[in-house]
Amino acid sequence: MGIPSHLSAGDIEEFGREMDAIRNEVMDSRGDRDRAYILRVIRWQRSLALGGRIVMFISLLALPLSGLPYAGWPQFLVVLALGSIMLGIAKIIENMEIGHNVMHAQWDWMRDPNIQSNTWEWDNVCPSDQWKHSHNVVHHTWTNVIGKDPDIGYGVLRVTPVQHWRPKFLAQPLINFFLNILFQWGVAIHDLEVDKILEGEKSLASVRPMLRRIVWKASRQLLKDYVLWPALGALLTLPAALVLQVNPAAVALAAFLLVAGGNMFANLMRNVWSNVIIFCGHFPSGVHHFSKQDVEGETRARWYIRQLLGSANIGGGKLFHVLSGNLSHQIEHHLFPDMPSNRYPEVAPRVRALAARYRLPYNTASLTRQFGSTTWTIWRLAFPGGRIKAATA
Amino acid sequence: MQPVDNPSWLTRLGDAFAWPLRTSHYLELVNPLWTTHALQARVEKVWDETADARTITLRPGRNWRSHRPGQHLRIGVPIGGMHYTRTYSISSAPEASDELITITVKAITGGRMSHHLVRNIKPGDHLPIGVPQGDFYLPDANPVQPLFISAGSGITPIISMLRSLVAQERLPDVVHLHYAPHAYDVIFGNELRALAARHPQYRLHLLYTREPGAAPTAAAAGRRHFSAEQLGEVCPDWRDRDVFACGPQGLLDALESHWDRAGLSRQLHSERFRAQVAATPAQVSSGTVRFARSGVVASSDGVVNLLRLAEDHGLNPAHGCRMGICHGCDAVLKSGCVRDLRTNAMLNEADQIVQICVCAAAGDAELEL
Ligand SMILES: Cc1cc2nc3c(=O)[nH]c(=O)nc-3n(C[C@H](O)[C@H](O)[C@H](O)COP(=O)(O)OP(=O)(O)OC[C@H]3O[C@@H](n4cnc5c(N)ncnc54)[C@H](O)[C@@H]3O)c2cc1C
Ligand code: FES
Numbered sequence A: 001m002g003i004p005s006h007l008s009a010g011d012i013e014e015f016g017r018e019m020d021a022i023r024n025e026v027m028d029s030r031g032d033r034d035r036a037y038i039l040r041v042i043r044w045q046r047s048l049a050l051g052g053r054i055v056m057f058i059s060l061l062a063l064p065l066s067g068l069p070y071a072g073w074p075q076f077l078v079v080l081a082l083g084s085i086m087l088g089i090a091k092i093i094e095n096m097e098i099g100h101n102v103m104h105a106q107w108d109w110m111r112d113p114n115i116q117s118n119t120w121e122w123d124n125v126c127p128s129d130q131w132k133h134s135h136n137v138v139h140h141t142w143t144n145v146i147g148k149d150p151d152i153g154y155g156v157l158r159v160t161p162v163q164h165w166r167p168k169f170l171a172q173p174l175i176n177f178f179l180n181i182l183f184q185w186g187v188a189i190h191d192l193e194v195d196k197i198l199e200g201e202k203s204l205a206s207v208r209p210m211l212r213r214i215v216w217k218a219s220r221q222l223l224k225d226y227v228l229w230p231a232l233g234a235l236l237t238l239p240a241a242l243v244l245q246v247n248p249a250a251v252a253l254a255a256f257l258l259v260a261g262g263n264m265f266a267n268l269m270r271n272v273w274s275n276v277i278i279f280c281g282h283f284p285s286g287v288h289h290f291s292k293q294d295v296e297g298e299t300r301a302r303w304y305i306r307q308l309l310g311s312a313n314i315g316g317g318k319l320f321h322v323l324s325g326n327l328s329h330q331i332e333h334h335l336f337p338d339m340p341s342n343r344y345p346e347v348a349p350r351v352r353a354l355a356a357r358y359r360l361p362y363n364t365a366s367l368t369r370q371f372g373s374t375t376w377t378i379w380r381l382a383f384p385g386g387r388i389k390a391a392t393a
Numbered sequence B: 001m002q003p004v005d006n007p008s009w010l011t012r013l014g015d016a017f018a019w020p021l022r023t024s025h026y027l028e029l030v031n032p033l034w035t036t037h038a039l040q041a042r043v044e045k046v047w048d049e050t051a052d053a054r055t056i057t058l059r060p061g062r063n064w065r066s067h068r069p070g071q072h073l074r075i076g077v078p079i080g081g082m083h084y085t086r087t088y089s090i091s092s093a094p095e096a097s098d099e100l101i102t103i104t105v106k107a108i109t110g111g112r113m114s115h116h117l118v119r120n121i122k123p124g125d126h127l128p129i130g131v132p133q134g135d136f137y138l139p140d141a142n143p144v145q146p147l148f149i150s151a152g153s154g155i156t157p158i159i160s161m162l163r164s165l166v167a168q169e170r171l172p173d174v175v176h177l178h179y180a181p182h183a184y185d186v187i188f189g190n191e192l193r194a195l196a197a198r199h200p201q202y203r204l205h206l207l208y209t210r211e212p213g214a215a216p217t218a219a220a221a222g223r224r225h226f227s228a229e230q231l232g233e234v235c236p237d238w239r240d241r242d243v244f245a246c247g248p249q250g251l252l253d254a255l256e257s258h259w260d261r262a263g264l265s266r267q268l269h270s271e272r273f274r275a276q277v278a279a280t281p282a283q284v285s286s287g288t289v290r291f292a293r294s295g296v297v298a299s300s301d302g303v304v305n306l307l308r309l310a311e312d313h314g315l316n317p318a319h320g321c322r323m324g325i326c327h328g329c330d331a332v333l334k335s336g337c338v339r340d341l342r343t344n345a346m347l348n349e350a351d352q353i354v355q356i357c358v359c360a361a362a363g364d365a366e367l368e369l
Helices: A009-028 A032-062 A073-103 A128-141 A167-181 A183-190 A194-198 A205-244 A248-282 A300-310 A318-323 A327-335 A341-357 A367-380 B009-018 B023-030 B112-119 B152-167 B189-198 B228-234 B249-261 B306-312
Strands: B040-050 B053-060 B072-079 B082-089 B101-106 B126-128 B146-151 B174-180 B202-208 B242-247 B268-272 B287-291 B296-300 B330-340 B352-355 B359-367
Touching: A009 A300, A009 A341, A032 A073, A032 A205, A032 A248, A032 A341, A032 B023, A073 A128, A073 A248, A073 A318, A128 A183, A128 A205, A167 A183, A167 A248, A167 A367, A183 A205, A183 A248, A205 A248, A205 B009, A248 A327, A248 A367, A300 A327, A318 A327, A318 A341, A327 A341, B009 B023, B040 B101, B053 B112, B072 B101, B072 B112, B072 B126, B082 B101, B082 B112, B082 B152, B101 B112, B101 B152, B146 B152, B146 B249, B152 B174, B152 B189, B152 B242, B174 B189, B174 B228, B189 B202, B242 B249, B249 B268, B287 B306, B296 B306, B296 B359, B306 B359, B352 B359
Parallel strands: B146 B174, B146 B242, B174 B202, B242 B268, B287 B359
Antiparallel strands: B040 B053, B040 B126, B053 B101, B072 B082, B287 B296, B330 B352, B330 B359
């Protein structure tokens, strides 16, 4: 664990200088093509989100209740699922390739007033200001330092044997499942540090303002997905129901519930997917953890090494990288959190080569492998013990 | 650029569907001119006035409101992926019926935005704009006898006033002094001369600062820049007139002291085309840092980071990592110049966000802290 001992202090500083050189070179070359990239992604994402909602409305025409020709449950469900998947993908891109990265200030250099980290709000129940605190400030600064990084098991899971086992961890396979399907809610309450409140380290009163903001944000999210859009869908069925002389109330109610269900599926898709990608960034086997002593008087170069050792990449194609918000390049993201995400694929080979030269591990594998080892770790560590399997080069 | 306040209930309902965006973000997908969250304009036409000045015709989006002649607007342009914001006077008259406006830009040596606007902008481009601003305009009601004094691209707000007065058919007795280096550098030269030929009450004096021989009026010959005698000759009743002046610092400074000495400063209205970026010092230089919100002023050696500087002066700015990673310390640079200590890059665009833990002042700077 900790910083590998085969490197002298001088080696480490030299490694840091080389890493800085990569960073500065890329940051200096940011320009029109990067701007064009993010604008294109934003345009596509918004069109896909709106398109998905419209397709869901179109599916209502095939509701068997309508009695229209071609209506029928299979036809209806296929179209509804299509709309819902479109919306789900739009939400994934919005949260990951756009929201997460914009809030990391990756696009602030453009000085575009519409794409700024300090004003961006994302399509997620977690208020963006709380996310920026728990994620950018705390997690990215203290990555994988036991007792400092709240993202090590998110305060509810035991993801490294270094964490002391307690009976509550026996439930973690179940907790992991719920965290997976309800991920955005877990993210929303993360900054409250519920575990500390339960253990009496933190008072409930101290988090009341944050709680109020979460309620404010979540209520708007819920209103949109589970009241407004379903209600609009229901409303749109009314004229058709009157013309076709079917019971308008029954059709409207069905439309409301089905659109709400489609939206829920889209949110579920986003929850599951983002949870999988994020867990695979820090919890697969081979990832290093650090003690508070390891980071005392830490230089920037040592910080780089900690980020490299504390993160894991996932291999995949171009579309996969975009859908994962380029967090499949978790290592590069942790080394250069404010570098535009579209540049991670091009710096990855350079980072990997640099790591190899200094005989440092570079943890990358397929999604199946990383997710498999993450899941295995979580199941295994529900029980006492466990072996530390820090990767070496 | 400015979001619009006080939306109607219908807009608010629509926005609740689009949350956390606004309906306007989706309308933008169809036509950028329909947005309300950010005002934009489409470039309709470009026209070269002189070798280095160009008039750009813009169709502003839905939330535009008509300007008063003499007012300016802010324009944002991405160059190399980065937004630059500059101010330009509107050179068209609000009476124009085609809902178009024009700005006229002169390329400045080394200028980032003016060069781009004069050389690269093309019809069909969309640019974020602001609503008209500024109090440099003619009063509507009481009749004034204006004396216009302009130089170079400073003609822009004046031509808007002239065009508007002509369009309203209430052009009063006007004297206009305009300075330019050469005859062929006069922006709107033909239009001004035609105006003078058609309206005897409009008396135009074109003064060439580099080519005295080519001056059309005897009075201006041999004299290049503004002087009291020159003014007395071409406009003996200057004391009775309301002056509207726009041009480079030197000219405006000279005018201000002249009218001040005459005890008539209240009659002088001027518009300064001041630069919107601070000079970037060539080497590390000390300066004064003003923390605008707290009113604290600190002197900097050009090396200490701004976060430290603020803390040393009793402030407690938000921050996280102190090493340029988390952006927890981001603050708005109001004016001046700072240096990124990692790359030595100079940041001098007003209103940009800087990471104060890895930036030091480069000369004077003002931060929103
Ligand atoms: C109220 C107002 C109205 C304006 N209206 C017009 C207009 O109608 N037409 C027009 O062409 N410009 C106008 N300007 C000036 C314009 O906003 C820009 O400052 C100018 O175009 C230069 O921008 P730039 O990005 O090219 O230069 P920058 O990259 O900002 O500056 C490059 C260098 O030029 C210097 N510089 C910048 N501006 C000036 C200047 N005005 N005079 C001398 N040196 C300068 C800077 O100090 C710097 O060293 C107006 C300015 C104001 C404040
Ligand atoms: S404090 Fe983290 S970037 Fe400045």
